[in-house]
Amino acid sequence: MNLTAPTSTIEFVIPEWLRECLNTRHLSHKSDASHEAPGEADLICRAFEFAYSLHEGQYRASGEPYIIHPVAVAGLLRDLGGGSAMIAAGFLHDIVEDTDVTSEELEQRFGKEVRLLVEGVTKLSKFNFSSKTERQAENFRRMFLAMAQDIRVIVVKLADRLHNMRTLEYLPDQKRRQIALETREIFAPLANRLGIGRFKWELEDLSFKYLEPESYREIQELVAEKRADREARLTKIAESLKHRLQQVGIPYNEISGRPKHLYGILQKMQRQQKGYNEIYDVAAIRIIVNTNDECYRALAVVHDMFRPIPGRFKDYIGLPKPNRYQSLHTVVIGPSGKPLEVQIRTLEMHHIAEYGIAAHWKYKETGNSHHQMTPTDEKFTWLRQLLDWQSDLKDAQEYLEHIKDGLFDGDVYVFTPNGDVVSLSRGATPVDFAYRIHTEIGNHCAGARVNERMVTLDTLLKNGDIVEILTQKNSRPSLDWLNFVVTPGARNRIRQWYKRSNREENIARGREMLERELGKNGLEALLKSAPMQTAAERCNYHSVEDLLAALGYGEITLNLVLNRLREAVKVQQSIAKASEGWGGIDPQALPLLPAPTKAPPLLPSSKSPIIGVEGLLYHVAGCCTPVPGEPIIGVVTRGSRGISIHRQGCPNVEPVPGDRLVPVNWNSTDHDSGRPQTYPVDIQIEVIDRVGVLKDILSRLTDNNINVRNAQVKTYPDQTAMIDLGIDIRDHEQLERTFTQIKKLSDVLNLRRLNQVEG
Secondary structure (H helix, E strand, C coil): CCCCCCCCCCCCCCHHHHHHHHHHHHHHHHCCCCCHHHHHHHHHHHHHHHHHHHHHCEECCCCCEECHHHHHHHHHHHCCCHHHHHHHHHHCCHHHHHCEEEEEEEHHCCCCCCHHHHHHHHHHHHHHCCHHHHHHHHHHHHHHHHHHCCCCCHHHHHHHHHHHHCHHHHHHHHHHHHHHHHHHHHHHHHHHHHHHHHHHHHHHHHHHHCCCCHHHHHHHHHHHHCHHHHHHHHHHHEEEEEEEHHHHHHCCHHHHHHHHHHHHHHHHHHCCCCHHHHHHCCCEEEEEEHHHHHHHHHHHHHHHHCEEECCCCEEECCCCCCCCCEEEEEEEECCCCEEEEEEEEEEEHHHHHHHHHHHHHHCCCCCCCCHHCCCCCCHHHHHHHHHHHHHHHHCHHHHHHHHHHHCCCCEEEECCCEEEEEEEEEECCCCHHHHHHCCCHCCCCCEEEEEEEEEECCCCCCCCCCEEECCCCCCCCCHHHHHHHCCCCHHHHHHHHHHHHHHHHHHHHHHHHHHHHHHCCCHHHHHHHHHEEEEEEEECEEHHHHHHHHHCCCCCHHHHHHHHHHHHHHHCCCHHHHHHCCCCHHHHHHHCCCCCCCCCCCCCCCCCCCCCCCCCCCCCCCCCCCCCCEEEEEEEEECCCCEEEEEEECCCCCCCHHHECCCECCCCCCCCCCCCCCCEEEEEEEEECCCCCHHHHHHHHHHHEEEEEEEEECCCCCEEEEEEEEEECCCCHHHHHHHHHCCCCCCEEEECCCCCCCC
């Protein structure tokens, strides 16, 4: 927005609805009548006057007075049937962001409800959905949480976005394209999910106009060119339908032709791979009647007058869309021999199709309590799913992919044996259905019946299928299921089962081994202590749980774990402090090694990457491959290789006598470009085998500017896969950050740093 444009020559004209509101408030001051309606008018008028005074002197990029924008947003919300608090929020939605007014002052003037709405919209305005992956994912999470608290927040934001799109031409081209792309990918699908058809269609067409201007103009001209013929044909068909409905005694409210919006025509052309001249149903006949029964009777009349095309009938009355849209759709052969789409609905269904969730406010209830809609409402099952994914999917890229898929309305509706309707993503299978019903049903799924016939678990479900899941107590998920399930919930629960099943048993076994050696008293505190975490890292494991799992399945010995733990204990300056911190563990159970050799102080003037070996021949040991940021120790080799640099705690250093140990440290001030800036590290990743998992891991490494020297993948039928990678790391901080990002991937079960035995 531009708040500093030159003084505008455009005059602000108060719209008629607002003028009436101001007059109502004025008259109410002279009347002793009920103050309920005037009270609402008073809130709206005070919000307008406050916004007008604060935005005075501010201008948009178009040169218009800025107040035109909040007035337009408030008008859109009024048309949707929003209450006084919602309309007031439309006037005030930019106040906190663009002026010195605080949220507290807003609450004092207009109440808590208006404040919360304005705060919610202000937060949404700061979200950037075209930023880097991690930040973009976080913005989505916050947006859906805001929607969950009060759905009106996103409706105000949609009205704000719609008016901004109507005036987008005044912004620079790059900014226009960025906003238009964000609108098409995020806000138009949100409007669709909320059922606000009139917002969705206009947002899509405006985005189309700025993202693909040539295609937009072409379709616009083609539609305009054939408008006269189309309107004449539709008028003739509408008159025939009116006459027939009157004959059979079916009252109707409206029968009219409806041209499809331009972006919808483009999508149909792309979906069917046809040119505009080959798309016949660019307009539809809409019949609006009074009752559900009359809808089906009118359908019979249509099918009697025109030949229906098989497979092109959809009953959204019996099976409403998740956004509550209801209507009968049928495609017939019209009088000219061309396909014609006919939509039949009641007046209430038409209001819901136009206003979506806002029809709940505009035509149904009174009072303000009904506005506070949350994901517990049945009509928001899709929002509950989006919220569930926030906890299920930790990886930002995967979360974004599922969110953008989940926003688009491409559902298939199937039935349970009891007749309950279940909505699934298109392409869903019986396994997706099983996990939607309950996690345990999915985990023990052994087979499925669809329409009373046994089918394979990868069978694609179709609208109207009746699905029955067969379970067995000993059945378990198969890794092959990941190759065909499409719902994020099913995919994530299969992964979780594999992550938990064997891993939890191994962790428990590792704990038992430590308990037998150290005793039960204080073990919990010990496992959570800093020395235990240090011991895990020195054994090349990212966490204590990873260490316990490796101990449980025999990848590491108990003796080595205890040795690393002894060293970590010695690093503590006081045995008493260590004992107290562990809740009573006897330090004598962990015999201490000699104190580690003190590293030399850093010398800022030194050009060597390692302090303590200046002028000497040295090399980084391949057995533990230390990197800057990790404690190190030098070992004088017996051959001609000089000093070998190891990580402190490396098992190869244990038998070395003290007179061969050299105190060393990393030089954090090394700026010698001739020295190596990266260090080799070998890692091993256990993953659930699926197509693209290696690509996902490599992309995380690329994001962190990490070079991959070599990669080896080992796979086995219906088992986890092992990926060995050789990477080049700058320092310990980069290694830790990379480990954290890779472990967030849903398919990663375990990640460890490897030791390469030095020859």
